[in-house]
Amino acid sequence: MDEDKGKSARRPRADALRNRERILEAAKAVFSAGGPDASLEAVAREAGVGIGTLYRHFPTREALFEAVYRREVQQLADLADQLKVDAEPCEALRRWLRANVEFVATKKGMVAALALAVDKRSDLTALSFERLTEAVGGLLERAAQAGEIRSDIGPEDVLRALIGMCYLHDKPGWQTSVLRLVDVFVDGLCRGRQGGD
Incomplete structure (x- = not known):
C-alpha cells in the first residue's frame, strides 16, 4: 500500500x-x-x-518543438484509428490527409528549430515516418478491401504525394489550395479503381 x-x-x-x-x-x-x-x-x-x-x-525551444511534433504525429495515428470506425473508407482517407495539411503547416512554422532537434534525434524522423506510414497504410488497406480504392498504391506513395502538394506551395493561403488538391487526389484514387484491379 x-x-x-x-x-x-x-x-x-x-x-x-x-x-x-x-x-x-x-x-x-x-x-x-x-x-x-x-x-x-x-x-x-x-x-x-x-x-x-x-x-x-x-x-529549450527545441524540446518544445519536438514535443509538439511528437504530439501531432500521435494525434494523426489516433485519428486514423478513429476514422476506421467513424467514417466510410474513402472519406476516412480524405479526412486523414486533410488533417495532415494542418500538421505540415505547424511543421513548416517550426522547421528551422525542428531541424536541429531532428539532427540530434534521428529516431524522431524515423519514428514519425513509421507511425504515419502505418496509419495511412491501414486506411488504404481498409479502402482497398472494401473495393472503394485502387489497390496498386502504397502508403509511401500517398505520403510522398501529400508532401509534394504541401511543400510546393509557400504563398499565404497555401492550405486552401492544398486541401483542394487533396480532394482531387482522393477522388482520383477512389474513382480510378480499375487501375489497380
Missing part, C-alpha cells in the same frame, strides 16, 4: 498536465502562424501561463 502511495505521489499533478497540454496547443497555434521566429513568450501568453511554467515543462 505504501508503494502505491509512492507511485501516485510521483505522478504529475492534474494542473501540471493541463498546463503542459495548454502549452503544446498554444505552441502549435503560435508556430503555425508565426514561423520559426515565434517566441516562447508568445507561446506562454497564448497558453495563459508564465514563462517559468513553460520552461519547467520545456527547458
Whole structure:
C-alpha cells in the first residue's frame, strides 16, 4: 500500500498536465502562424501561463518543438484509428490527409528549430515516418478491401504525394489550395479503381 502511495505521489499533478497540454496547443497555434521566429513568450501568453511554467515543462525551444511534433504525429495515428470506425473508407482517407495539411503547416512554422532537434534525434524522423506510414497504410488497406480504392498504391506513395502538394506551395493561403488538391487526389484514387484491379 505504501508503494502505491509512492507511485501516485510521483505522478504529475492534474494542473501540471493541463498546463503542459495548454502549452503544446498554444505552441502549435503560435508556430503555425508565426514561423520559426515565434517566441516562447508568445507561446506562454497564448497558453495563459508564465514563462517559468513553460520552461519547467520545456527547458529549450527545441524540446518544445519536438514535443509538439511528437504530439501531432500521435494525434494523426489516433485519428486514423478513429476514422476506421467513424467514417466510410474513402472519406476516412480524405479526412486523414486533410488533417495532415494542418500538421505540415505547424511543421513548416517550426522547421528551422525542428531541424536541429531532428539532427540530434534521428529516431524522431524515423519514428514519425513509421507511425504515419502505418496509419495511412491501414486506411488504404481498409479502402482497398472494401473495393472503394485502387489497390496498386502504397502508403509511401500517398505520403510522398501529400508532401509534394504541401511543400510546393509557400504563398499565404497555401492550405486552401492544398486541401483542394487533396480532394482531387482522393477522388482520383477512389474513382480510378480499375487501375489497380
